[in-house]
Every structure is written in C-alpha cells, then in structure tokens.
Amino acid sequence: MKILLVNDDGYHSERLHYTKEVLSDYGDVWVVAPDKEYSGSSMAITPGPIPYEKINDREYIINGTPCDCVSFGIFGLNLKPDLVVSGVNYGLNLGTDYMYSGTVNAAMQATHFGYQAVAFSSHYGGDESMKAYLKPTLQHLFDREFLSHLYTISVNFPKDTIEKYKGIRHTTPYDRPIRLIGELKEDRFVYKRDFERFPSIPKDCDVAHLKDGKTTIIRIFVERRKPYFTL
Secondary structure, eight states, X not given: OEEEEEOSSOTTOHHHHHHHHHHTTTSEEEEEEEXXXXXXXXXXXXXXXXXXXXXXXXXXXXXXXXXXXXXIIIIISOOOOSEEEEEEEEBOOOGGGGGTOHHHHHHHHHHHTTOOEEEEEEOTTOHHHHHHHHHHHHHHHHHTTOOOSSEEEEEEEOOSOGGGOOOEEEOOOOOOOXXXXXXXXXXXXXXXXXXXXXXXXXXXXXXXXXXXXXXXXEEEEOOOOOSSOOO
16 A cells, blocks of 8 residues: 655654554555644645655655645655545644644545545644554554545544543534634734633534544545546
C-alpha cells in the first residue's frame, strides 16, 4: 500500500512522526508537511510557486497549507496513493468544526481528487489515548472496508481515560450552536468561541459519544473533482 501522510501542525509534530511509524506497518509512507502550524486553515491553498525542502526521498517540508501538502504529494510527486492520512492533530475536530480544520480539509482535498482519505484528531493532552487507539482504529477501518472515494473519514480520539474507553462509534457530527465573545483592543480584534450555552446534546452524535469515552468516526461526503478534463 502507498500512503501519503500530511498534517496541519507542521513537520516537527511528534504525533505526525508517531503516525508515520504506525502507518509503516501497512505500507510505504510518504510525508509531506507544512513548515509551521496551519490550524484553522480549512481548505486554503497557496497561490503561486510553493517553496519546499526535501528531507529524503519520502519526506518533504513545504511552505504551504495542509491542502497544498496533498496537492504536492499527488501532483508534484505523482504518488497516486492508495490512502491519504491527515494528522494526528493536536486538538479535537468535533461537530461542524471540521469546516475550519486544516487537518480534516486536507483529507477532503484528497477526496476531491478521487483518493481515499482519513483525518485523525485527538485531545491536546490525549497522547496516551492517541497512541493506544490509532492502530486499532486503522485496523477497524480496513477490516470493515470503510474507506471510500466518495467521502472523507474524520476520527476523533477521547481523552486519556483508558480505563473508561468504550470502543468505536460510527456517528454524525453535532451542529453545535456557538457564539463569538469578542472585543477590540487597540489594533486587535480579540475573540473566543463560547460552546457553553447550548441545549442538551443529542445522544447519538460525536460530541456525546466522545464524552462517553468512545472513539468517534464520521463520514463527510465530498463532491469529487476530476484530476483532468477530457474533451
């Protein structure tokens, strides 16, 4: 299996290199990662030429976004990967947060071009659970033949509560009501997102299942782009 691994936390992320180790059990891994963090970049791309650094034949650092990393691997290196993996991200991408996520949208970029893709995210302090659950979750996806060219898979791992872990749940994202609490400070707009004031969480959604100690898996259907046009 040929695997393209990208992220939005940058090449020096420890989780990126741990993910590479795990994926190496399944095939040949190419890493293309940004030179810095691009959290919240959604599906942003860089116009114009993108500088890059070749670490070795299978590892590259680019001065571009997570989506640029996918394009670099597919169209720059001409990889034609069997699977594109994004992450594991520092921080969860629950509910409709996937719309803002550089991690998830990098995987969606791969799906747009017709490739199977999965994004992995975990709690900031969830290194223990991430390491415990990454490989079993990958195996779960392979065993169930859940990978597809029609949708992107987004996985979130729970906190480090190994003793309370309750398995894997296929579910749907919770459309969490949010508001921005913001103010103008000199020449800066400062804000934070408030998730505290919303009604009871539906029982069958990713937020509820993650709080219950489950790894959550959702599917995001993507309109597929053709990599070329025919007349």
